[in-house]
Amino acid sequence: MSGAVPSLPTVGDAVLTNLVLVDGLRPQPRDGLALIIRDGVLAEIVDAADAPRDGAVDLGGRFVMPGLINMHTHFSLSLPGDGGDAVSSLDPAELALYMADGARRTLLSGVTTARCVAEKGGADFALRRAIEAGRVPGPRIFTAGRALCCTGGHGFDSDDTIECDGADAFTRGARSQIALGADLIKIMISGGIAGQHEQIDTPQLTRDEMAAVISTAHAWGRKVTAHAGPAAIIAEAVELGLDCVEHGYELTPAVAALMAARGTALVPTLVVTRAQAFFDDLGVPRWMQERSLAAGPRHLESFRMALDAGVEVLLGSDMPPFWDFEGTSAVVRELEHMQAGGLDAAATVRAATAAPAEWLAVSDRIGTIERGRFADLIAMPEDPASDIRALRDLDFVMKGGVVVRRD
Structure with missing residues (x-):
């Protein structure tokens, strides 16, 4: 490594694929989608087939919900x-x-x-x-x-x-x-x-x-x-x-x-x-x-x-x-x-x-998974909207597009 050592990243870019979306808006989870994150913000929700493949994070079918x-x-x-x-x-x-x-x-x-x-x-x-x-x-x-x-x-x-x-x-x-x-x-x-x-x-x-x-x-x-x-x-x-x-x-x-x-x-x-x-x-x-x-x-x-x-x-x-x-x-x-x-x-x-x-009057920034919100996300193998105990197996955390935990 050369040059100055950076601070911890506070925003990031990412593409998340192979997931089931619990967006906090709809009663039923949705699959077949991918999340495109730019500068820490959810820029697009697209069909999985249309998502960029290079550097994409495959979540293995995990359920993704807001942090x-x-x-x-x-x-x-x-x-x-x-x-x-x-x-x-x-x-x-x-x-x-x-x-x-x-x-x-x-x-x-x-x-x-x-x-x-x-x-x-x-x-x-x-x-x-x-x-x-x-x-x-x-x-x-x-x-x-x-x-x-x-x-x-x-x-x-x-x-x-x-x-x-x-x-x-x-x-x-x-x-x-x-x-x-x-x-x-x-x-x-x-x-x-x-x-x-x-x-x-x-x-x-x-x-x-x-x-x-x-x-x-x-x-x-x-x-x-x-x-x-x-x-x-x-x-x-x-x-x-x-x-x-x-x-x-x-x-x-x-x-x-x-x-x-x-x-x-x-x-x-x-x-x-x-x-x-x-x-x-x-x-x-x-x-x-x-x-x-x-x-x-x-x-x-x-x-x-x-x-x-x-x-x-x-x-x-x-x-x-x-x-x-x-x-x-x-x-x-x-x-x-x-x-x-x-x-x-x-x-x-x-x-x-x-x-x-x-x-908190910040629903335009956090709390749901939709365009323009911070990419503050968690993921787990089972559906938390069916049983909140699914969170016991939480194994992925992202804040502002930066992966901070990936078991």
Whole structure:
């Protein structure tokens, strides 16, 4: 090799043949087609017979679908326990490298776009810039920066939140993250499973505080999502214009109907109340494990209420997407829980691709396989639109026309 060593490629050219297309648009897969990719973008979908043969990538009849979009990711996650303490003790340089490794592993797990919903110390903004520049591999990142909580509220003891009290302070908190480049704002409006001195149903923000964040973010063209458990506080936030609910542990039919009517999405993160092995890996204390696992049945009931009401549900693992968990990755396990909970396989594909892209307002760039979209693609031997468990055998990942995994 001579000359300068290049950065990692961020866009590429390719021709993909011998595939079955699950495009995220049509209910049935299509075969006999080829994908022509130029400068990282899908330029043409042609009959296989018309595709160039030189340099074409033969996918061996694999099913090709859009890359996964994980809407609840924390690259700097530190839960209570020994594993989380090890992350919290990292200095800024170590944390940046730790998060870069998580981004790489997330991409290889098939997640080509990630929405970060509370990261430590602004490192997510640096990570996003590094990925875009080709210095480290990783998914496309949309981030909330640091989440906003009340004094002593959910997540207060970590550097991935900012404590605020009163409408003025929450307004300043929202503006501070927008100034850093936040794509959305996250607020902690109730307790959760990871707070020792709270309960899932502990309301934590006043109406004025929620209204201040939502109106400020919307004025700046940003959406707001909320860590939230109990129905009453969720209803109040939805009435104020909340755009998305994380977890939604304790919905009611009436609140689910309100969410559907107002267009408020749900990222259910079902896996976090079914994560015994993950908690054991991290040494999570018994009180948190018991609270999490005990919330599981009600959590699933809430998810089904949301489906019955017609709420748009979106993929979000909360756990590191790449985590080796129950025979597959955490992100695939989450999708399996969503399908088992009542979402049919084709709708589960939408919840992992087109629907998140619409929420992020980037459906003209990602989320489906059609001309003009980024060539963010994954492939596997079986049809995920018939059974989402097909993703367990995912063996091909492309981002922006660059093959990053080909087993």
